[in-house]
Each structure stands twice: as structure tokens, then as C-alpha cells.
Amino acid sequence: METDKPILLSGIKPTGVPHIGNYFGAIKQLVEFQTVGSHQSYIMVADYHALNFVQNAGDMRDLTRELVLTYMASGLNPEKVVLFKQSDVPAHTELAWIFDTITTMPYLMRAHAFKDGEAKNKEVSVGTFNYPMLMAADILLYNTAKVPVGHDQKQHIEFARDTAEKFNRTFGETFTLPEEFIVPEVAVVPGLDGQKMSKSYNNTIPLFSSRTDIEELVMSIVTDSGSDRPENVYAIHKLLKTEHELESLYTEHTGKYKALKEALIEDLDAFIAPLRERYHELASDPRTVLDVLEKGGQLARERANVKMEEVRRAVGVS
Numbered sequence: 001m002e003t004d005k006p007i008l009l010s011g012i013k014p015t016g017v018p019h020i021g022n023y024f025g026a027i028k029q030l031v032e033f034q035t036v037g038s039h040q041s042y043i044m045v046a047d048y049h050a051l052n053f054v055q056n057a058g059d060m061r062d063l064t065r066e067l068v069l070t071y072m073a074s075g076l077n078p079e080k081v082v083l084f085k086q087s088d089v090p091a092h093t094e095l096a097w098i099f100d101t102i103t104t105m106p107y108l109m110r111a112h113a114f115k116d117g118e119a120k121n122k123e124v125s126v127g128t129f130n131y132p133m134l135m136a137a138d139i140l141l142y143n144t145a146k147v148p149v150g151h152d153q154k155q156h157i158e159f160a161r162d163t164a165e166k167f168n169r170t171f172g173e174t175f176t177l178p179e180e181f182i183v184p185e186v187a188v189v190p191g192l193d194g195q196k197m198s199k200s201y202n203n204t205i206p207l208f209s210s211r212t213d214i215e216e217l218v219m220s221i222v223t224d225s226g227s228d229r230p231e232n233v234y235a236i237h238k239l240l241k242t243e244h245e246l247e248s249l250y251t252e253h254t255g256k257y258k259a260l261k262e263a264l265i266e267d268l269d270a271f272i273a274p275l276r277e278r279y280h281e282l283a284s285d286p287r288t289v290l291d292v293l294e295k296g297g298q299l300a301r302e303r304a305n306v307k308m309e310e311v312r313r314a315v316g317v318s
């Protein structure tokens, strides 16, 4: 695996069934970078981040496995990218601790997830409060240049950049400053109700939905009868077809919401069917995921350990 290319890193939390928002907002770009070959990619299952939400060992193992299969069924090739699990690289949590010591509580109180929790009167866990520091460690450990994500992760990458600068100022030039890579058209993929597609809003279209599920989900898309074009249907349709292609379809079926939903069902199924098939093919061999994670974990650890040694020397604990 080449190591002289600039580094790209991204991750997903194994907290539920991956949906088309994850795919169009992030995974698709990762596959495109792999095809172009401009970067060495580190693609992560963020299981320690997920531990804030999933606190059952069996569920964590199943969701982790499903996420690895999702990455692979979507086109990521473990021969070309390093596909690994965060918890297989202890340097992530070690570096997060070091970052904690140079970060103030008022700074972390600006994080969206913390503020949302406070606004809803939730008791925010230390893990959730600290989430941005673990994510900064994920990114900075690999000298990452580019982080492809959806818009909801933008602040986390700003935090990673701030943390790199602060560490460099305090202990000497150590970390590369990362940049987010967000594609504006898919920065916020909408869900069935027009809000951001999100597991926590219960408005998702799972990436490997069956034909029957697709039919049910599309028929449940919230439509506003006041206009000619069902905007929530159109917004999802736009992920699959160009505006030019959709123009004739939506003009021909002005006001006919059912026909437009039926067209969306066909297009979604045509997009999802090959992914679904590939997912089941990969899932049929129980060794696949284990082998991929073993190899990816080793490669990620090797690279992370070199950086971690540099960090230990910089702070004086080596």
C-alpha cells in the first residue's frame, strides 16, 4: 500500500442501519477518491464514538460487521484503502487524552451535540462532551489532509484543526492541519419528512432496503398538497437523476404525486438492488469482515504508532 500520497480519513459510527444519507453525503465520495487514486485513504468504523449510543456488546459487534460490509458493498476495496476499526488502534484514545489536557471546557461547550443535549435537558455523558477530542485524535494521528463528510461534521473538523494548532503552538510543529471535503449538493441529504436524513429522526431510507421496504418508505414521504411538485419526493429523486432528466418527468406528471412516487421507487430500486446483492454476497462468508479488520487494524496501528511516538516525545512522556 502506498504511503507517499496525501492522507484522506473518514469514519462512520456503527449506531444503526446505514442509510442513503451516509452514502451520498460521505461514502460515495470515498469511493470516488479510491477510483482517482490521489490519496491514501484510512476508512474507519468509529466504534468508540458509537459506544456513547450503543451499550450492548452483541449489538456493537453486529453493527460493526454490518458497517464494514456496507463500506465494501458500496465499492471500497480493502486492497486499496485501509479499512479499520477505531478500537483496534489504542493510540486514538491515548491521543484524545493528551488533547483533553490542552482543551478547555468552555471551548467544548460550543459543540453542537453538547448544546443540543443541554437544550433538551439531557444529562450529557463525559463521552459525548469529549466526542470532538476523540474525533480530533482520529484525524490528526494520520497526518490527514482531507476529511470527506456531510455538513453535520464540519464543526468537528474545525475543532480538529484548532486542536492541531494549539498542540503545535504548545509543543512544537507536530500535526498537519486537516481540511473538510463537503460536496455542497449532498451536504445535507433530506429524509422522508424533508428534514436532514438521520437515524435519530426516524426518517431514513436504509441503503440495502428490500423492494417492499422501498415501496413503503417512498409512499410514506410527506407531501404538501399545496404545490405542483412534491418537494420532498423531488429532493430525494435529485440524488439519483440530473435536474435535466427530472424536468420532463416532473412536467409530464405535474400534480400527480402517486405517479412521481412510483417513478422514484423504480429509480431507488435500480440504484439499491446491485448494492443489496453485493452486500448479501459479501455477508455469506463470515471470514470476510474478520480478515479485512485484522489487516486494516495492523496497517492503521503501524502508522498511528509512529505518530504517537512523535507526540510522546513532544510532550515529554517517552
Ligand code: TYM
Binding pocket: 009, 010, 011, 012, 013, 014, 021, 022, 023, 024, 025, 026, 046, 049, 134, 135, 138, 139, 147, 148, 149, 150, 151, 152, 153, 156, 186, 187, 188, 189, 190, 196, 197, 198
Ligand atoms: P455519522 O456516523 O453520524 O455519519 C457518517 C457520515 O455520513 C454523513 N451523513 C450525512 N451526509 C449528508 N446528509 C445526511 N443526511 C447525512 N447523515 C449522515 C456524515 O456527515 C458523516 O460524514 N462523528 C462522525 C464519525 C467520525 C468521523 C471521524 C468522521 C468519527 N471519527 C473522523 C470523519 C473523520 C459521525 O458521527 O458520523
